[in-house]
Amino acid sequence: MFKKLTSMILAIVMVLSLSTVAFGQEDVETSPAKIKFNKEYLSFTSEPLSIDGEVYAPYKELFKTFGIDGSYSYSTKKITGEKDGVKIELSSNDTIMTVEKDGAKEDVDLYVDSIVKVDNEMYVPVCDILSTFDITCGYSFSSDVDTIVVLDFSEIDKKFENDSSLSNYRKLLEMSNSFEKGSMDVVYDVKGSYTDAEAKKYDFAGKLKADILVNLPRMAADMSFEDIAFSPATDESAMALAMINGMKYSMVMDEENMYVKMSMLGDQWMQQPLDSAGTMDMGMLMQNSAVKKPSQLLKMIFASSYDLDVNTYENVEKGYEIFKEFFKNERVKISKKGSKTTASFSIDKEDVSDFISTLVAEFAPEDETDKSMAEFEEFMKTSEFNISFNYVYSNDKLDSYDMAVKLKMDMPEEQGAVDVDLKVTADVEAKDVTIEIPEVTPFEFPAYEDEYEYEYEEAADADAVVETESANQ
Numbered sequence: 440m441f442k443k444l445t446s447m448i449l450a451i452v453m454v455l456s457l458s459t460v461a462f463g464q465e466d467v468e469t470s471p472a473k474i475k476f477n478k479e480y481l482s483f484t485s486e487p488l489s490i491d492g493e494v495y496a497p498y499k500e501l502f503k504t505f506g507i508d509g510s511y512s513y514s515t516k517k518i519t520g521e522k523d524g525v526k527i528e529l530s531s532n533d534t535i536m537t538v539e540k541d542g543a544k545e546d547v548d549l550y551v552d553s554i555v556k557v558d559n560e561m562y563v564p565v566c567d568i569l570s571t572f573d574i575t576c577g578y579s580f581s582s583d584v585d586t587i588v589v590l591d592f593s594e595i596d597k598k599f600e601n602d603s604s605l606s607n608y609r610k611l612l613e614m615s616n617s618f619e620k621g622s623m624d625v626v627y628d629v630k631g632s633y634t635d636a637e638a639k640k641y642d643f644a645g646k647l648k649a650d651i652l653v654n655l656p657r658m659a660a661d662m663s664f665e666d667i668a669f670s671p672a673t674d675e676s677a678m679a680l681a682m683i684n685g686m687k688y689s690m691v692m693d694e695e696n697m698y699v700k701m702s703m704l705g706d707q708w709m710q711q712p713l714d715s716a717g718t719m720d721m722g723m724l725m726q727n728s729a730v731k732k733p734s735q736l737l738k739m740i741f742a743s744s745y746d747l748d749v750n751t752y753e754n755v756e757k758g759y760e761i762f763k764e765f766f767k768n769e770r771v772k773i774s775k776k777g778s779k780t781t782a783s784f785s786i787d788k789e790d791v792s793d794f795i796s797t798l799v800a801e802f803a804p805e806d807e808t809d810k811s812m813a814e815f816e817e818f819m820k821t822s823e824f825n826i827s828f829n830y831v832y833s834n835d836k837l838d839s840y841d842m843a844v845k846l847k848m849d850m851p852e853e854q855g856a857v858d859v860d861l862k863v864t865a866d867v868e869a870k871d872v873t874i875e876i877p878e879v880t881p882f883e884f885p886a887y888e889d890e891y892e893y894e895y896e897e898a899a900d901a902d903a904v905v906e907t908e909s910a911n912q
Contacts, residue, residue: 471487485558490562529553581748592737615830617832625865654871666684742755780831785828786825818848825845839866846859
């Protein structure tokens, strides 16, 4: 009888254990985790946990904090959430999250459990949920404890929108953003010199012409190098001229990819996904989407673009104060004559010096500030900076723009000096344009005819091998 009772008890325990795991994997390994929202770490009744490398939080408190209407159904064992017209549905014992947006449904595989039950609390993966509702979320890799960083720059954007000292800059952005489709004929004219470490001077000059089509979020550009010249003439410069003069370069960009074609590589289109920091930053700037929200532009400049950090919000906030000083009304001038409006912006050596000094004071490690400033002040003694922009609008539509850059500076570590004059002129026409996405074929490098044969000789040491190589041309 005792044996039967014992067996029954063990069977009941096993059934209960299995049912608990099937319901929500309560018996899981966890470790502490943190969630930082802007400048504050969030504190929940049941604290966030790291489970299998993913940060989870109790769904009720997470949803409440970020304005998501949510509920849990005991009959279906599903969690639903809704915010700004986007709906999600999560199921126990599943890695799938169903997302409904703009009338369309999609099943998204999270590759982690969508619901985990711990101590009678329903936990959900934080970033997978928040990102679905367009809330910026990511991991901070500089923290000892698994930490999620959640960012909302709306307060910084409100400051920008209401700051009277930036009214001219806001007008400039407003007019710039009015150009969403059309064509640009742009000429980049550069001349200057390079003096090497042995005081030998080399002069250079040339033009880059670009025909640019814009139909946001798509862009296309055909570019060519012309009138390239080097002096004095050398074998190296002759080789460079042969490669550069007349070289053509084409680029097309859509929402997800950049496509590139170069004449020197056989005129084959190559595809580059816009998923790395550099290409995404460039894509956002070129497609003119970043400047519509100044905080996103500030994030590119003053914080790591995609590897978030627990200090990202504070860095962007500091960056705003620096940015505000740099683009105040005294620097950005707006003038109007008839139907034409001109927006001008210029900076000189003193402006650059003030800007860099502020950056060093705010962002350089405290024990390196004095050293960094001393090096910078020494660098500025022999340097020149003059940059000016002029944007001309007709009836608040971009008509043309020009830019002039004068740069003179010594290279670091006594590598010589450069002296550059760059002028850019562009004629702009707003009109309907069509931008086709090119067909991409896998790029193949030219095949080499050389075949190599290898002969092996046994060395005196039995464990060593001597390799000789011969080439058949």
